[in-house]
Amino acid sequence: xxxxxxxxxxxxxxxxxxxxxxxxxxxxxxxxxxxxxxxxxxxxxxxxxxxxxxxxxxxxxxxxxxxxxxxxxxxxxxxxxxxxxxxxxxxxxxxxxxxxxxxxxxxxxxxxxxxxxxxxxxxxxxxxxxxxxxxxxxxxxxxxxxxxxxxxxxxxxxxxxxxxxxxxxxxxxxxxxxxxxxxxxxxxxxxxxxxxxxxxxxxxxxxxxxxxxxxxxxxxxxxxxxxxxx
Numbered sequence: 084x085x086x087x088x089x090x091x092x093x094x095x096x097x098x099x100x101x102x103x104x105x106x107x108x109x110x111x112x113x114x115x116x117x118x119x120x121x122x123x124x125x126x127x128x129x130x131x132x133x134x135x136x137x138x139x140x141x142x143x144x145x146x147x148x149x150x151x152x153x154x155x156x157x158x159x160x161x162x163x164x165x166x167x168x169x170x171x172x173x174x175x176x177x178x179x180x181x182x183x184x185x186x187x188x189x190x191x192x193x194x195x196x197x198x199x200x201x202x203x204x205x206x207x208x209x210x211x212x213x214x215x216x217x218x219x220x221x222x223x224x225x226x227x228x229x230x231x232x233x234x235x236x237x238x239x240x241x242x243x244x245x246x247x248x249x250x251x252x253x254x255x256x257x258x259x260x261x262x263x264x265x266x267x268x269x270x271x272x273x274x275x276x277x278x279x280x281x282x283x284x285x286x287x288x289x290x291x292x293x294x295x296x297x298x299x300x301x302x303x304x305x306x307x308x309x310x311x312x313x
Contacts, residue, residue, distance in 0.1 A: 119302035120189060122180070122279070124160040130178075140176030142168040142283050142292075152197050152295065157245035159195050163297035166204075170285035175204070175292050179280035183218070186267035186276035191304035192250045196240060197295035203240040204292030207282035208250065210234040213274040214261030220277050231277070233259030240294050251304040276301075 123134060125146050130136040138144060147165045168175040192208055211220050215230040223229050234255035238248060252265055267276035285292050 118189075119193060119300040120184070120186070122182070122299040122301070123164075124298040125162040125164050126160055128162060130164060134180040134182075136178045136180045138176070138178045140174070141171065142166055142176035142178060144178060147295070149295075149297065152245070157195055157247050159197075159245060159297045163195070163197065163295040165293075165295050166283060167291065167293045168283060170288065170290050170292070173284050173288055173290075175283040175285055177207075177280055177282040179209075179278055181278045182276050183274040183278075184267075184276050185269045186212075186301055189301040189303060190252050191302050192236070192252070192255075192279075193298075193300040193302045194248050195245055195297040196238070196248050197245050197297070198240045198242045199293050200243050201241050202286045202290065203294045204286065205284040206238045206240060206294075207284065208236045208238065208255075209280040209282060210252075210255060210265075210267075211259070211277045211279070212261065212265060212267040213277045214266070216272040218272060218274040218277075228259040228261065230261060231259055232257050232261035232263065232265065234265055245297075249302065249304050 123130070123136075127133055128146050130144055130146060136144070143166070145165050145167075146162050149159050149161060149163050152159075152163070192210070196206075210233070211228065212232050212234070213220065214232055215221075220231045221229045227233065234252070235258050236250050236255045238250070255265070257263055257265075269275045281296075283292050
């Protein structure tokens, strides 16, 4: 009877493992990840949900139909996010969204950008990873993280028409105060890639910005991405 009971327990444990209830390692997560990871392509016609973007200071975002823009041989979605605004001491404003995802299967930040040429603006992409494992990012009075990493890349928008931009995570520079390692995983209570922010700067001290963003994603910049959506 005892042997029969132990056999039943063993079968039960093996069944749980087979159906994915056991602990997963990073290779399991990576192999099952979808490529690319879509953050937003604004196909719902707004930026207030799925995901919800928070907006601050002087930028004026609005969702527009892409048919009015030159496609310039770049495949774009039906809608894009037009960003305009006036600068005060170069700075215009920004927007962001909370993610809280495991971004370790990916190695690049991808976006389609429509530029109106010289003077369209400068975009700072900010990635926040949670290092002190508390599911949030603490900041000082200047909005800089005190316990976590802030990874920044600056993109000058100065061409004509659409361009697909793929920025490897390795090209981002850390301006936070975490562990200095880009480790956006969900281990031990971490919120992984906690949030992203898009900061907009003008080309002159009191200038204006005007450009569009479409299909914001996480992807693979490496050439061996194969059939994973690249």
